[in-house]
Amino acid sequence: MTAKPRLAIFALTGCSGCQIALVDLKAELLEVLEKVALTKCSTLMDIKEFPEADITLLEGCVASEKDVAAVRQIRNRTGKLIPMGSCACFGGIPGMRNFFPVEAIMRRSFLESESTVDGRIPVGPRLPALIPHVRPVDQVVPVEGYIPGCPPTTTYLRAGLLNLLEGKAPDLSDKNLCSQCGRNHKKMTTTDFEFITETTFAPCELEEIDATLCFLEQGVPCLGLATRAGCEASCLKGNLPCRGCMGPTTDAFDQGAKWVNALASLLPAGSLSLMDDVPGLGYRFTLSMSAKQK
Amino acid sequence: MKKVGLFFCQAPCIEGPKFDLQYLADSYQDSAATVHVFHEMLSRSSIDTMVRLISTHKLDAVVLAGCSPEFIKSTIGGEALLEELMSSGVNPNMIFHANLREQCLLAHPKATEEVLFRKARALTDVALASASIYKPCEVIDEPPHRKVLVVGAGEAALLAAYHLVRNNLRVNIVHPFDDWRYASEYRSDMNLSRTKLEGSHLFNFRTATEVIDVAGWAGDYEVTLTREGESAKERYGAIIAAVGKDYPVFQHLWSLLQIDFNADGAPQARNQHTLATRSAVNGISIVLPSNAALSTDDQFRDQSLQAGSAAMDIMTLLYAPWMRHNVAVSRVASNECGLCRTCTKVCAFNACSIDERLKTSIVDIRRCKSCGNCVVACPAGARDLITNPTGHISKAIEIFQRARKPEETNIMAFLCAGCAYRAADAAGMDGHPYPAGLYPLKVVCGGRVDMQHILQAFETGFDGVLLGCCREGHCHNLVGHLYLDRRVVLIRNILESRGINPERLRILDISPHEGELFAKAAGEFTEEIQRMTKGEGR
Ligand code: SF4
Ligand code: SF4
Ligand code: SF4
Ligand code: SF4
Ligand code: SF4
Numbered sequence: 001m002t003a004k005p006r007l008a009i010f011a012l013t014g015c016s017g018c019q020i021a022l023v024d025l026k027a028e029l030l031e032v033l034e035k036v037a038l039t040k041c042s043t044l045m046d047i048k049e050f051p052e053a054d055i056t057l058l059e060g061c062v063a064s065e066k067d068v069a070a071v072r073q074i075r076n077r078t079g080k081l082i083p084m085g086s087c088a089c090f091g092g093i094p095g096m097r098n099f100f101p102v103e104a105i106m107r108r109s110f111l112e113s114e115s116t117v118d119g120r121i122p123v124g125p126r127l128p129a130l131i132p133h134v135r136p137v138d139q140v141v142p143v144e145g146y147i148p149g150c151p152p153t154t155t156y157l158r159a160g161l162l163n164l165l166e167g168k169a170p171d172l173s174d175k176n177l178c179s180q181c182g183r184n185h186k187k188m189t190t191t192d193f194e195f196i197t198e199t200t201f202a203p204c205e206l207e208e209i210d211a212t213l214c215f216l217e218q219g220v221p222c223l224g225l226a227t228r229a230g231c232e233a234s235c236l237k238g239n240l241p242c243r244g245c246m247g248p249t250t251d252a253f254d255q256g257a258k259w260v261n262a263l264a265s266l267l268p269a270g271s272l273s274l275m276d277d278v279p280g281l282g283y284r285f286t287l288s289m290s291a292k293q294k
Numbered sequence: 295m296k297k298v299g300l301f302f303c304q305a306p307c308i309e310g311p312k313f314d315l316q317y318l319a320d321s322y323q324d325s326a327a328t329v330h331v332f333h334e335m336l337s338r339s340s341i342d343t344m345v346r347l348i349s350t351h352k353l354d355a356v357v358l359a360g361c362s363p364e365f366i367k368s369t370i371g372g373e374a375l376l377e378e379l380m381s382s383g384v385n386p387n388m389i390f391h392a393n394l395r396e397q398c399l400l401a402h403p404k405a406t407e408e409v410l411f412r413k414a415r416a417l418t419d420v421a422l423a424s425a426s427i428y429k430p431c432e433v434i435d436e437p438p439h440r441k442v443l444v445v446g447a448g449e450a451a452l453l454a455a456y457h458l459v460r461n462n463l464r465v466n467i468v469h470p471f472d473d474w475r476y477a478s479e480y481r482s483d484m485n486l487s488r489t490k491l492e493g494s495h496l497f498n499f500r501t502a503t504e505v506i507d508v509a510g511w512a513g514d515y516e517v518t519l520t521r522e523g524e525s526a527k528e529r530y531g532a533i534i535a536a537v538g539k540d541y542p543v544f545q546h547l548w549s550l551l552q553i554d555f556n557a558d559g560a561p562q563a564r565n566q567h568t569l570a571t572r573s574a575v576n577g578i579s580i581v582l583p584s585n586a587a588l589s590t591d592d593q594f595r596d597q598s599l600q601a602g603s604a605a606m607d608i609m610t611l612l613y614a615p616w617m618r619h620n621v622a623v624s625r626v627a628s629n630e631c632g633l634c635r636t637c638t639k640v641c642a643f644n645a646c647s648i649d650e651r652l653k654t655s656i657v658d659i660r661r662c663k664s665c666g667n668c669v670v671a672c673p674a675g676a677r678d679l680i681t682n683p684t685g686h687i688s689k690a691i692e693i694f695q696r697a698r699k700p701e702e703t704n705i706m707a708f709l710c711a712g713c714a715y716r717a718a719d720a721a722g723m724d725g726h727p728y729p730a731g732l733y734p735l736k737v738v739c740g741g742r743v744d745m746q747h748i749l750q751a752f753e754t755g756f757d758g759v760l761l762g763c764c765r766e767g768h769c770h771n772l773v774g775h776l777y778l779d780r781r782v783v784l785i786r787n788i789l790e791s792r793g794i795n796p797e798r799l800r801i802l803d804i805s806p807h808e809g810e811l812f813a814k815a816a817g818e819f820t821e822e823i824q825r826m827t828k829g830e831g832r
Contacts, residue, residue, distance in 0.1 A: 099791055099792070174627075174629050174630040174674075175629070175630055175631065175632035175674060175676075176630075176632035176634055176673060176674035176676075177632065178632040178633055178634035178635075179631075179632030179633055179653075180632075185635045187639070188634075188635040188636065188638060188639040189635055189638050189639070189648070190638065190639070190644075191638070191639065191640075191641055191642060191643075191644050192639060193642070193772075193773055193776065196639065214635075224634075225632070225634035225636060225673040225674070226673035226674070229632060248675075249630060249673075249674045249675055249676075250630060250675065251627070251630060251674070251675030251676065251684075252673065252674065252675035252746070253675075253688075253746055254745075254746045254749055254750075256788060257744070257745035257746040257748070257749050257785065257788070258673050258675065258745075258746060259673055260745045260781055260784040260785055260788065261670045261671055261672075261673065261744060261745050261746070261781055262634070262636045262671050262672070262673035263784065264777065264780040264781040264783065264784050265636065265639065265640045265667075265671045265777050265780060265781070266636065266639060269780040269781070269783040269784050270783060272783075272784060273783050273784055273786075273787050278784050278787045278788065279787055279788045279790075279791035279792075280791075282788065283788075290749070
């Protein structure tokens with residue numbers, strides 16, 4: 001009998017949400033675990049060192065010197081390295097700090113935040129130094145595939161894992177999320193030089209959200225059209241617009257810019273730029289893969 | 295691997311003490327391309343040599359490094375060259391240009407040889423890169439419909455029709471008025487021509503009729519006409535627009551036919567000297583309004599000469615046994631289309647629709663004008679333009695970025711083919727120099743400028759980005775400029791959020807002949823960026 005592939009789960013800078021999503025597989029996780037030898041997973045077992053592994057699912061982004069060292073070490077000890085979750089794939093939520101210099105972030109977090117009294121910026125030899133810009137894993141070491149999502153849905157995570165165990169890369173759809181959303185369009189179906197709505201809204205500003213109509217047609221910025229399909233439109237099913245956690249599609253290289261290309265042709269650009277935080281919305285998950293600041 | 299011919303033209307205007315074209319050509323000796331330097335590209339012997347090289351080396355693509363592609367397209371000699379290249383087997387979408395004359399050597403007369411060489415080499419590299427990224431386009435050969443639509447109510451419309459009918463072409467004149475509108479002095483002569491026309495079974499005339507839509511291509515246009523609220527589609531091989539400024543839907547008709555405008559909003563011929571009644575679009579000829587300062591006699595003479603010339607254009611075209619049409623359209627990768635319907639909303643020509651059965655957006659090749667607006671708008675990146683592919687724009691930015699010297703002020707300029715690119719040509723031709731740190735890239739339309747590429751340019755180190763496009767209301771593609779403006783509003787927010795001064799991105803509205811304005815704007819923009827970047831470091 002051939003030995004079971006060794007699977008390691010490790011976290012860089014993230015929120016552990018992805019690892020929790022894995023545990024959320026519940027009974028199905030047992031099926032998966034039967035097929036592998038789990039060598040590390042901080043939500044399930046207590047192992048400090050990073051062991052050798054055939055497959056590593058890596059959560060979180062590269063945000064500190066410590067992460068850089070860890071990711072290099074993991075790369076050396078791993079057969080297939082797969083970033084799991086949007087932090088690892090694109091920089092994710094923590095990547096939004098790339099809008100600001102590190103000093104500004106530290107000042108804001110430790111000195112200027114409203115709840116701070118007598119704050120000080122922590123320093124010490126045991127605190128990992130932040131690198132100037134958050135990086136997705138593939139900007140530091142090569143990877144063999146991606147399982148995006150913040151966190152990836154359990155179904156998607158399970159499918160990705162099973163693919164890996166069969167020696168394949170996790171599936172990535174080439175389409176945008178609208179293919180899984182299935183909401184209707186009324187105005188966008190024909191040429192019109194005007195915008196489709198007069199102004200834009202946050203979902204909570206609508207008196208009633210039409211659960212069958214595309215959010216854009218209700219004036220709500222939705223990122224689904226610039227986002228890779230794969231989550232089965234989870235947020236849309238909860239009657240909320242997509243925030244783009246699955247990242248850009250195969251042939252788009254910048255999610256925010258691609259979104260702007262489309263959005264500016266649909267919703268009133270002037271009101272969007274005044275009322276909404278376009279950069280924040282467009283790059284909630286992908287800023288650090290987009291701005292390759294040196 | 296495609297085989298490429300790299301043909302340099304050493305036309306007298308390029309030769310000069312400062313620039314050694316042979317040296318540039320020699321720098322490509324190690325490349326896979328078949329390199330040849332011609333003394334004068336548009337001469338008979340050069341064309342013969344090119345045709346021979348194409349057949350002996352079995353070339354798939356040709357790069358013409360010399361004068362501007364717009365110059366080549368709009369001159370009789372250039373048109374002949376392109377026709378010969380195509381008939382010797384090069385696909386129309388595989389002919390590329392490095393504009394060394396207008397946009398490099400003539401534009402920077404004071405630049406050092408090092409600067410000129412670097413820029414000329416970059417422009418040539420960009421054209422060469424096309425050969426590996428572009429794909430051949432489909433060509434359709436069809437016999438043309440021998441029927442002409444003439445729009446207009448004046449003497450020119452009538453005379454053009456008269457010539458065409460006498461040459462056995464079927465003609466339909468339409469206009470939105472109740473009656474003819476020619477100057478009364480010539481009424482008897484005009485009435486006579488009209489009587490003759492009306493006696494012919496080839497002629498048809500409809501008043502109170504308007505053109506509301508045009509689809510198709512030279513030899514096979516589908517025109518929608520309305521009369522008293524009823525509309526009907528008809529097929530024509532060609533169209534002559536002979537309408538004055540008093541025409542009620544002048545602007546609209548001009549847009550439908552994709553006619554160019556000059557800075558004053560007057561329509562423009564393809565070449566005002568030699569192709570004075572041809573528009574930029576094959577199969578559409580125009581009779582321009584006469585100069586109002588002329589006497590009535592001279593105006594009449596001008597109109598009748600133009601009518602004759604327009605009729606001649608069309609006859610030459612429609613009497614060919616078959617016509618070739620290049621299917622240059624946007625393409626959809628159906629495995630990537632998620633049916634978001636952005637394209638169906640933004641295409642100004644109603645060329646996009648959703649195939650519910652195949653679950654993909656599809657393109658009507660008879661309507662698509664290859665403007666690229668949907669390609670930019672498609673948030674999935676599922677669309678691309680055969681004549682101006684996304685991959686090549688990215689590649690060009692990369693090549694220019696490597697060519698630039700970081701210590702200089704560098705501007706990445708996206709110039710729309712219809713207006714700004716030609717304005718840059720005019721700057722070179724008319725002796726209005728501008729800084730060599732401006733790297734020009736032709737894009738089919740302002741609506742083709744993808745915000746991803748603007749970010750790419752800034753992120754790879756360009757100091758400024760110039761978006762050159764038409765003047766308001768002159769967009770060939772109706773909405774290219776409009777959507778560019780809308781996108782730029784949002785991309786400025788994004789630049790600002792990244793600490794890039796949004797003033798480093800500029801839109802320049804310009805008409806094709808405004809060379810002086812182009813040079814002035816490029817110079818001022820460069821200076822302003824220098825001031826900005828000095829102040830804030832980036
Ligand atoms: S991707 Fe989302 S869930 Fe996963 S670690 Fe990052 S923030 Fe948490
Ligand atoms: S844009 Fe959003 S709401 Fe509209 S169809 Fe796409 S995913 Fe659904
Ligand atoms: S709908 Fe959008 S934000 Fe929500 S899970 Fe799917 S991709 Fe992520
Ligand atoms: S937007 Fe332009 S390129 Fe796209 S389908 Fe319409 S005409 Fe063609
Ligand atoms: S914009 Fe793109 S993804 Fe959306 S329907 Fe059109 S081709 Fe499909």
